[in-house]
Amino acid sequence: MLRALLIYLSKATWARRIVTGWRFARRSASRFIAGDTFDEALEKIQSLNEEGLFATLDHLGENVTNTEEAHKAAKEYIEILDRMEEVGIKSNVSLKLTQLGLELDFDLCFDSMKRIASRAAEYGIMVRMDIEDSPTVDRTILMFQKLREVGVTNVGMAFQSYLYRSEADLKVVLPQGAHIRLCKGAYNEPPDVAFPRKADVDANFDKLTALIIDSALADGAEPADPNGKVPPVTAIGTHDEKRIAYAKRYAEQVNFPQRALEFQMLLGIRSDLQKALVKMGYPVRIYVPFGTEWYPYFVRRLAERPANLWFFLSNFFRG
Numbered sequence: 001m002l003r004a005l006l007i008y009l010s011k012a013t014w015a016r017r018i019v020t021g022w023r024f025a026r027r028s029a030s031r032f033i034a035g036d037t038f039d040e041a042l043e044k045i046q047s048l049n050e051e052g053l054f055a056t057l058d059h060l061g062e063n064v065t066n067t068e069e070a071h072k073a074a075k076e077y078i079e080i081l082d083r084m085e086e087v088g089i090k091s092n093v094s095l096k097l098t099q100l101g102l103e104l105d106f107d108l109c110f111d112s113m114k115r116i117a118s119r120a121a122e123y124g125i126m127v128r129m130d131i132e133d134s135p136t137v138d139r140t141i142l143m144f145q146k147l148r149e150v151g152v153t154n155v156g157m158a159f160q161s162y163l164y165r166s167e168a169d170l171k172v173v174l175p176q177g178a179h180i181r182l183c184k185g186a187y188n189e190p191p192d193v194a195f196p197r198k199a200d201v202d203a204n205f206d207k208l209t210a211l212i213i214d215s216a217l218a219d220g221a222e223p224a225d226p227n228g229k230v231p232p233v234t235a236i237g238t239h240d241e242k243r244i245a246y247a248k249r250y251a252e253q254v255n256f257p258q259r260a261l262e263f264q265m266l267l268g269i270r271s272d273l274q275k276a277l278v279k280m281g282y283p284v285r286i287y288v289p290f291g292t293e294w295y296p297y298f299v300r301r302l303a304e305r306p307a308n309l310w311f312f313l314s315n316f317f318r319g
């Protein structure tokens with residue numbers, strides 16, 4: 001109930017207007033967001049790299065409402081890629097298709113994806129498409145497939161274990177060479193689309209983990225790129241220790257190489273676990289968001305864990 005309300009608020013323009021005006025809200029968000037600028041994100045990534053962690057850089061933004069904003073977002077991603085290459089960090093990029101105008105015009109978004117992916121390919125970087133709410137899933141898969149048709153091979157995508165359809169979708173895109181980030185899913189979906197019970201989302205997560213590992217193993221289980229620019233086919237995006245333990249156990253059982261099994265987590269969450277996995281020898285990648293459009297991302301993080309709301313309110317009382 002609280003989760004559904006928060007996810008509704010994450011999309012409400014009126015709530016965004018109010019909350020982004022509160023200084024304490026920005027301060028609370030800073031736990032999950034590297035800063036407003038690329039330079040702040042860069043500093044964060046450099047310190048993660050020093051600790052043996054890779055990054056995936058996300059310039060915050062989603063659901064743009066006009067083509068100018070969509071063009072601007074694409075241009076900014078290309079500039080970000082240039083800066084990343086200049087400074088040499090162990091990172092790839094993640095983006096949202098609705099930030100590039102998916103809801104306005106598929107072809108406009110496709111064009112931008114081609115340009116971004118082509119610049120990323122010059123630098124040997126893989127671009128990850130985040131997965132958004134269920135009405136965008138068909139078009140995200142179509143985007144992946146159309147990019148492949150025109151020879152773009154450095155674009156991967158994320159999948160959500162809460163969706164009933166994900167297993168069937170993975171069986172289509174894995175043989176097409178998709179690199180996958182598996183996550184549970186952060187939106188509010190109706191019960192005809194997504195498992196309503198957390199136990200089922202978790203069980204499906206493990207099932208899909210095994211499916212992705214099996215497929216990657218059959219294809220030679222390419223390890224993570226040591227420069228951090230290309231995640232392997234199998235990236236497990238969760239902070240849930242039971243899901244992580246299952247992935248490790250299953251991988252060992254089928255002799256899946258450790259460096260082909262990447263764990264991914266969000267900035268500001270379970271940094272102890274991130275470091276422990278690095279110590280064990282797994283590739284670990286941290287999702288590092290930056291930018292001024294932090295509101296929806298932040299409210300989804302609150303929705304995931306009600307305890308975060310108390311942290312948010314304590315910042316309010318501190319003024």
Ligand code: FDA
Pocket residue numbers: 129130131132158160181183184185186187237238239240241264265266269270286287300301302304305308
């Ligand atoms: P779960 O919610 O069961 O949490 C397990 C434990 O993790 C908790 O007990 C707590 O300790 C910790 N934790 C989880 N969330 C926390 C939070 N917000 N604050 C503090 N602690 C928290 N979703 C999506 O729909 N599309 C996408 O593209 C992505 N991309 C993505 C990338 C990466 C790298 C990650 C890790 C996650 C995503 N997600 C996502 C978000 C994902 O779908 C999910 O909402 C969150 O990861 C929370 O779920 P967990 O798997 O961590 O499990």
